[in-house]
Amino acid sequence: MTENKFVLNWLDKMKDLCKPSEIVWIDGSEEQLEALRAEAVATGEMIKLNEEKLPGCYYHRTAENDVARVEDRTFICTPTEEEAGPINNWMAPDEMYDKLYKLYDGSMQGRTMYVIPYSMGPVGSPFSKIGIELTDSIYVVLNMAIMTRIGNKVLEKIEGDDFTKCLHSKKDVNPDERYIVHFPQDNTIMSVNSAYGGNVLLGKKCFALRIASYLGKQEGWMAEHMLILGLENPQGEVKYIAAAFPSACGKTNLAMLIPPEYLKEKGYKVWTVGDDIAWLRIGADGRLYAINPEAGFFGVAPGTSVKTNFNALESTKKNTIFTNVAINNDDMTVWWEGLDKNPPENCTEWTGKQVNGKTYEGNLAHPNSRFTAPAINCPCISPEFENPQGVPISAIVFGGRRAKTAPLVYQARDWEHGVFVGATMASETTAAAAGAVGVVRRDPMAMKPFVGYNMADYFGHWLEMGEKMDPEKAPKIFHVNWFRKDEEGNFLWPGFGDNMRVLLWILDRCEGKADAQDSPIGLLPSMKDIDVTNLDITEEQLEELLHVDKDVWMEDVANQKEYFAQFGDRLPAAIKKQLEILENNLK
């Protein structure tokens, strides 16, 4: 408990609104969490998995209508619509509070309200921020205990009203009345009628990206949808890279990359600091430092295997919560598409149906089924993971899935150009999702669903951050594309561990050890500078990978112009200028 009157007054108000039968403070102790696990198993909310094969692991299934983030029901409620900008859903705060208060009225009757004090970032780090989530779901408590630092040690650190107020009620999981709402000016998040992770683990996307991006703009730092990795060379020096990719572009795989055998033998190694979110601040020395504000991975299970991501799979072997995967009833272990070629015969499919997995058609695990795993389980977790000062970032990498446009890698000429490269990020839709294939979706800095204010002002904030850094010390900015295809539609680049070869050129550039050639879009590597040792790749293929097709780029420029037009006069002049430079270069 606490004496903090800001916390207590808010709690009283939310208690009067939601009318829970009981309030339980989450203290962070293992005893309390263990009792909650037992309660969740007793009520059927969670299923205990095989203690020998998956120690400390549990299973949970959500309602069939509640399996993913709901962008169309996610709102940024700033005082004016302009502040939220054209790509966020907006409603006037008073109107939204009215609507929500009606929905929360009595929503926790007969249930317990759990009070979870949590820290995003190591407790007490100058980067870290505190939130309190009130929830009527044990599943949320147990997930937050993995994804964030929780309990009394956090509560003690709250000063005055400096905490993010987060209210979640699963209510009756009614999709028609589901809302995920942010009030940046009030430092408040409200989520109702969902029990799916991305909508209810309010520390993650809601706080660590949407609210934090707003706080970062006010306070002069950045909250980004980026992985952070450390690359160790044979001399034992580690350089850090932060990288932003839209979903389905392999962020977790890159964060946990295993180098090709010959580089491993030389002594190269990758360390994971984070797989989804980075908070970045300028240090006293003028360099940019990053922490991962999370304490766990909320990863997509399907497609994760020994081959595609050994380290992610290892992370899920203990103290993990699985959501909406399939269960092997014979030994109470889990299965998902892409784990191996051996679906369980005696299987509980994600919806709870009993099926024969060997003959079953369709998905046994939901395509967006997840694991919530402690970061410390990861075999390659960085020794700097808990460093309260963060790690110094040498390079920022943007990327997308582009069949023809973007080359394998190129470097921005300077910070301003780099911001433009991030702002024009885009990805093509895949056959894995419903709808047309190959449609270009613009997703600036991979933040389209996550920016907590006007995207045009967000570009402005990126530009201002660059002005505050010594240009010599600012991270160099790059763009990569692992998904370039040849005329027949085959991928030209092997991807996965071989992406390390591109990271090495990037770091060589940062250290002034490799050449580059100017091109209309930025600085390209010479073919000789991409190490293709032991790779089955021809010179023509490498040339194709690095080729810039001016006609294709002109089409993209037209699409960029159309996209930027929605921001009107709010679009920073530097972005307009960079667009003109690109267009002129291509002519």
Ligand code: OXD
């Ligand atoms: C995620 C996402 O779950 O970006 O990380 O959707």
Ligand code: MN
């Ligand atoms: Mn993400």
